[in-house]
Amino acid sequence: MPLELFTTGEPIADTKAPTDVPIGERWSERRFRGRLVNPANRRKMTIIVVGTGLAGGSAAATLGEAGYKVTSFWYQDSPRRAHSVAAQGGINAAKNYRNDGDSVHRLFYDTVKGGDFRSRENNVHRLAEVSVNIIDQCVAQGVPFAREYGGLLDNRSFGGTQVSRTFYARGQTGQQLLYGAYQALERQIAAGNVEQHARTEMLDLIVVDGRARGIVARDLVTGEISTHFADAVVLATGGYGNVFYLSTNAMGSNATAIWRAHKRGAYFANPCYTQIHPTCIPVKGDYQSKLTLMSESLRNDGRVWVPKERGDDRDPREIPEDERDYYLERIYPSFGNLVPRDIASRQAKNVCDEGRGVGPGGLGVYLDFAEAIERLGRPAVEAKYGNLFDMYAQITGEDPYTVPMRIYPAVHYTMGGLWVDYDLQSSIPGMFVIGEANFSDHGANRLGASALMQGLADGYFVLPATITEYLADGPFEKIDDAHPAAAEALQGVQDQVQKLLTINGTRTPASFHRELGKLMWDLCGMERSEEGLRKALDRIPEIRQEFWTNVKVSGDWHSFNQTLELAGRVADFIELAELMCVDALHRRESCGGHFRAESQTPEGEALRDDDNFAYVAAWEWTPEGQPPVLHQEALEYEYVHLAQRSYK
Amino acid sequence: MTLTQDGAHSSVDAPAQKRGMNLTLRIWRQKDPSVKGKMVTYKVTDISPDMSFLEMLDVLNEQLIMQGDDPVAFDHDCREGICGMCGVMINGEAHGPQQTTTCQLHMRSFKDGDKIDIEPWRASPFPVIKDLAVDRRAFDRIIQAGGYISVPTGTAPEAHATPVPKKDSDAAFDAATCIGCGACVAACPNASSMLFTAAKVTHLGLLPQGQPERDDRVVNMIAQQDLEGFGGCTNIGECSHACPKGISMETISRLNHDLLGALRAGARPKS
Numbered sequence: 001m002p003l004e005l006f007t008t009g010e011p012i013a014d015t016k017a018p019t020d021v022p023i024g025e026r027w028s029e030r031r032f033r034g035r036l037v038n039p040a041n042r043r044k045m046t047i048i049v050v051g052t053g054l055a056g057g058s059a060a061a062t063l064g065e066a067g068y069k070v071t072s073f074w075y076q077d078s079p080r081r082a083h084s085v086a087a088q089g090g091i092n093a094a095k096n097y098r099n100d101g102d103s104v105h106r107l108f109y110d111t112v113k114g115g116d117f118r119s120r121e122n123n124v125h126r127l128a129e130v131s132v133n134i135i136d137q138c139v140a141q142g143v144p145f146a147r148e149y150g151g152l153l154d155n156r157s158f159g160g161t162q163v164s165r166t167f168y169a170r171g172q173t174g175q176q177l178l179y180g181a182y183q184a185l186e187r188q189i190a191a192g193n194v195e196q197h198a199r200t201e202m203l204d205l206i207v208v209d210g211r212a213r214g215i216v217a218r219d220l221v222t223g224e225i226s227t228h229f230a231d232a233v234v235l236a237t238g239g240y241g242n243v244f245y246l247s248t249n250a251m252g253s254n255a256t257a258i259w260r261a262h263k264r265g266a267y268f269a270n271p272c273y274t275q276i277h278p279t280c281i282p283v284k285g286d287y288q289s290k291l292t293l294m295s296e297s298l299r300n301d302g303r304v305w306v307p308k309e310r311g312d313d314r315d316p317r318e319i320p321e322d323e324r325d326y327y328l329e330r331i332y333p334s335f336g337n338l339v340p341r342d343i344a345s346r347q348a349k350n351v352c353d354e355g356r357g358v359g360p361g362g363l364g365v366y367l368d369f370a371e372a373i374e375r376l377g378r379p380a381v382e383a384k385y386g387n388l389f390d391m392y393a394q395i396t397g398e399d400p401y402t403v404p405m406r407i408y409p410a411v412h413y414t415m416g417g418l419w420v421d422y423d424l425q426s427s428i429p430g431m432f433v434i435g436e437a438n439f440s441d442h443g444a445n446r447l448g449a450s451a452l453m454q455g456l457a458d459g460y461f462v463l464p465a466t467i468t469e470y471l472a473d474g475p476f477e478k479i480d481d482a483h484p485a486a487a488e489a490l491q492g493v494q495d496q497v498q499k500l501l502t503i504n505g506t507r508t509p510a511s512f513h514r515e516l517g518k519l520m521w522d523l524c525g526m527e528r529s530e531e532g533l534r535k536a537l538d539r540i541p542e543i544r545q546e547f548w549t550n551v552k553v554s555g556d557w558h559s560f561n562q563t564l565e566l567a568g569r570v571a572d573f574i575e576l577a578e579l580m581c582v583d584a585l586h587r588r589e590s591c592g593g594h595f596r597a598e599s600q601t602p603e604g605e606a607l608r609d610d611d612n613f614a615y616v617a618a619w620e621w622t623p624e625g626q627p628p629v630l631h632q633e634a635l636e637y638e639y640v641h642l643a644q645r646s647y648k
Numbered sequence: 649m650t651l652t653q654d655g656a657h658s659s660v661d662a663p664a665q666k667r668g669m670n671l672t673l674r675i676w677r678q679k680d681p682s683v684k685g686k687m688v689t690y691k692v693t694d695i696s697p698d699m700s701f702l703e704m705l706d707v708l709n710e711q712l713i714m715q716g717d718d719p720v721a722f723d724h725d726c727r728e729g730i731c732g733m734c735g736v737m738i739n740g741e742a743h744g745p746q747q748t749t750t751c752q753l754h755m756r757s758f759k760d761g762d763k764i765d766i767e768p769w770r771a772s773p774f775p776v777i778k779d780l781a782v783d784r785r786a787f788d789r790i791i792q793a794g795g796y797i798s799v800p801t802g803t804a805p806e807a808h809a810t811p812v813p814k815k816d817s818d819a820a821f822d823a824a825t826c827i828g829c830g831a832c833v834a835a836c837p838n839a840s841s842m843l844f845t846a847a848k849v850t851h852l853g854l855l856p857q858g859q860p861e862r863d864d865r866v867v868n869m870i871a872q873q874d875l876e877g878f879g880g881c882t883n884i885g886e887c888s889h890a891c892p893k894g895i896s897m898e899t900i901s902r903l904n905h906d907l908l909g910a911l912r913a914g915a916r917p918k919s
Contacts, residue, residue, distance in 0.1 A: 058801070061801070062801040065801060076725060076733055077723065078828065080828055081725055081732060081733045083725070085726065085730050085731050133802075133804075135807045136804040136805065136806055139804065139857070140799040140807075140857055141796075141797050141804075141857070142820070142824075142855050142857050142858055144824050144851065145817075147812055147814045147818075148814065151811025151814065151817075152811055153808065170821065172730070172825060175825070175827075179824065182791075183791060183795055184796060184801075186788060186791045186792045187796045187798065189792055190793070198785060248728075250727070251725055251726075251727055284696070284698045284699075285698065285699070287699055287703045287706065287707055289700070289702070289706055289727060290728070292727075292728045394752055395700075395752070395754070397698065460802075464801070506714075508713045508714065510706070510710060511710075552714070554712075554716060554718055554719065555718055555719075559679070559680065559778070560721055560777055560778040560781065562719070563713060563719055
């Protein structure tokens with residue numbers, strides 16, 4: 001690896017998990033050893049929480065209930081809009097209501113293995129432990145989970161597991177869980193325990209004497225840029241999948257909060273770990289603004305195929321059976337259409353690369369229900385998948401009951417994020433990171449129905465318990481705008497906003513975003529190679545250079561200006577994209593969602609290199625012109641033994 | 649379901665038109681709440697029938713930015729019909745001609761040469777922020793008044809301690825699917841928020857966990873919606889017709905029943 005791409009610094013380690021006791025006792029031991037803050041002192045402590053998704057909403061509500069003074073920020077009009085709302089499938093919990101052999105240990109094991117042995121055992125075990133409390137909490141809040149006729153909760157199974165442990169609310173589980181957290185948060189706002197800042201975006205972190213002490217934020221309606229101070233800052237701002245422009249994320253989902261915190265010293269861990277979901281509605285045209293997921297559950301009955309011949313553009317219904325290639329069933333006879341997400345996605349790419357893709361641009365494969373309709377009858381298929389079929393028809397104008405669906409993989413989730421220790425504290429003391437914004441629980445691949453579990457585990461149960469150890473030293477010295485660190489951060493944000501408005505070039509922010517996204521999708525997407533990543537690393541600085549000399553942002557900063565909002569986010573995506581490519585290039589192995597063309601088995605499957613890469617790559621920001629610094633956190637597996645995944 | 653309503657068909661049966669549509673848009677422009685707004689006419693050309701309505705507005709905005717004009721402000725986020733952030737009046741109908749969110753309305757619902765009027769939600773409790781974006785925080789304040797079950801984190805009993813009959817759970821879910829977009833208010837001649845409030849009262853009131861606060865919830869949420877300036881409900885039903893999630897008028901009957909019971913039992917709103 002040439003020296004100019006990065007340098008290697010001191011190793012990093014989590015020091016908070018009590019590894020002197022067995023793994024099943026570590027979480028309770030940590031809570032016992034951690035210092036507490038007495039109720040009278042909590043009233044003197046202020047905590048900023050940025051983001052109101054499952055993690056941020058549940059954290060703000062819980063910290064408010066505990067008696068802290070909480071200040072909550074979100075960029076949408078209401079906390080109920082956070083993109084957790086769009087999660088479809090469900091939430092895992094080791095309740096073992098099915099009596100099918102599930103346990104905390106099995107959920108822990110499945111998650112570590114599903115993450116392709118790149119997550120931290122201690123964090124995953126804790127996640128499995130608190131999963132059962134989440135279900136209790138949500139039911140008590142009135143979350144209308146699916147139930148059976150006896151009135152008890154229903155479960156279904158999901159990819160990568162052999163038990164039924166997924167709780168769900170039709171195809172809208174994220175929505176219902178989020179509304180539970182939202183209502184709890186609104187109750188705390190009404191009680192005066194949480195101060196709200198709607199339509200407000202965090203644009204910088206204020207660090208004083210090595211501690212996170214506040215944020216700089218812009219009111220998106222008035223444009224006012226102001227400082228907010230606290231004893232601790234919690235980021236719950238979600239993932240960075242929108243680096244790819246087209247993704248299943250919301251239009252506003254962005255990396256600005258975590259990226260600017262990274263530039264203030266927070267290490268960014270495993271940025272190249274992104275999850276590409278195999279079943280999304282394909283791109284239709286250049287105007288496309290986002291991609292829509294079709295639930296993974298469709299692969300239970302739909303059969304995936306492409307024509308055997310390249311360029312066969314016949315009506316799919318006229319292609320005879322013996323001229324179709326049901327490639328997943330052919331390559332993976334034992335798992336067939338139900339192989340894990342990363343594998344299904346990569347094979348779809350392979351057949352399209354061979355020129356056998358279908359639909360506009362040849363970027364699609366068929367997901368065919370003809371056989372299921374014949375076997376089960378149309379009413380049964382309607383009952384199972386009706387709402388998904390309607391959604392597909394609404395978006396594509398095609399009737400999936402009579403014509404095979406067309407699907408293609410799309411960016412869905414980012415496993416990487418800001419580095420945190422067992423207490424969910426970042427490398428900046430006083431700044432905590434929860435939910436998708438951190439890196440800790442999913443390794444190199446997230447299992448279905450585990451994102452909701454992690455968001456709520458962090459927000460309801462983990463952070464409120466671990467943050468006390470830090471706050472026990474508080475409240476910290478009062479600071480205000482006069483403090484040099486605050487003044488410098490405020491000025492920096494104002495300067496950047498002003499600069500974006502004065503360039504007055506010839507390209508819109510969206511056009512840069514599209515260009516960056518396409519580059520990342522092609523070169524740092526489902527398959528990465530040394531050659532491709534080097535090409536991307538040559539090109540990204542050029543895009544950055546052009547952005548800062550040729551972007552056109554109309555309007556002014558002191559009003560509602562959505563173009564200005566996007567411009568700031570795109571600027572950060574460009575920088576983050578470069579780090580993602582460096583990380584992907586340095587990790588010369590394939591693991592989970594990170595597939596390096598150079599590291600595969602003779603059959604073309606992902607080949608890990610545990611001797612050289614069983615570590616978390618935590619990146620430290622350096623000023624422009626200097627390469628980032630790599631800090632390695634060694635991953636040790638005491639309880640789950642390293643093994644190669646096979647689905648043949 | 650679009651297949652019958654708008655004559656949508658598979659591209660296999662009839663390949664989508666290659667040539668796009670040319671449309672005339674009349675859009676409400678209002679720089680901020682302090683100035684008067686007006687309808688302004690724009691033309692867009694070569695619009696694909698496969699575009700979503702918001703993607704069509706993206707095309708217009710890219711043009712406006714390049715011309716140095718102020719792009720049209722509109723709220724949107726998930727663009728998959730679930731966050732509730734988008735919503736405009738299209739030719740006088742909330743979310744346009746289909747019962748869906750604005751982001752899920754596609755241009756195949758229109759034809760070449762159409763004139764389309766686009767306005768923000770019209771209701772005084774939803775003041776205009778800019779152009780098509782309005783402030784819907786009044787809805788959050790209605791939730792704050794009682795749209796929750798008081799259960800601090802960590803206090804919950806085992807989830808299976810209280811079975812819930814499936815029919816109650818399913819009906820609660822149907823009401824709980826409300827996305828808080830505000831189409832009900834925009835469609836109502838009285839600008840009433842009754843369907844929004846009733847959906848939450850129904851969701852929580854059908855569940856055993858929601859019983860202890862049931863009376864207080866309904867009186868406080870109703871008091872808050874009055875305070876916000878939403879109009880009274882006269883059971884016209886435009887709300888349910890416009891609702892992208894199909895929230896039923898039965899929720900309003902249920903709210904009225906709960907309200908009467910609560911008032912008879914002596915429940916009164918907090919000051």
